[in-house]
Amino acid sequence: MVTRIAKCTCGQLQIVVEGEPLGVGVCHCFACQSRTGSVFAALAAFSPDYRVSGRATDYIRTGDQGARFRFRFCPVCGSNLYHTEEGEEHRSVAVAVGAFADPDFPPPQDSVYDCRRHRWVKLPDGVTVYEKDPE
Template identity: 45%
Template sequence: MTRTASCACGALKAEVTGEPIRVAICHCHACRTRTGSAFSWNARFAAESVTMTGDSRSYTRIGDEGSEITYHFCPHCGVTVWYENSAVLGIAIPVGAFAPGDLPPPTVSVYDDRKPDWFALADPDIDIWD
């Protein structure tokens, strides 16, 4: 299976083949800031299964665990299309960048202890990482 993730204006794309290694949500402050939401929803793919096209800009920050996280975003519309974490293999892509969004549901909730009090996970089998 091939899927294409894109920024809002379509100038930056990531085409992936195969299924994700992992689909997760994250409740850390940086992910909430990046998405403007209560959490981020991301799919991680093997690096060799991702092909990027278009001009991107990047921003690197140090994560809560000390790793470098580099976001790649469109210089025209500002949407992050993929990111890399120096501590984790693969390329992560925000699920919202895919249309129509036919990815599997998340199996991991990262920084679950930071999620808003009003947010409850419905899946009892999701792996919780505090």
């Protein structure tokens, strides 16, 4: 079984996940753009059997559909490392793909909030595109 480690910029906070991602996606919503400081967020979902070490600061955001997401940030360097959906923690954890520092990480399968995608961002072939959140 594959073990992957994602770390914040300073290395103080890390998450260890097992196995292949349940899914990989990108989100172009304005909240993700603001949260990441980039034009989209790249996230990978994993089974809830994960281990976290280090201290995290939490931020809860309510999504467009009413779901509440708990984002974990490193209080030292400010990196956003992972998040869970409140009430759904037993289903999965979403980890920032860039925090794995692995250029061979699997590409996204889904892209949400395409209505807010910067027009110069090109998606890989075969990505399923949703105008907003499909849920």
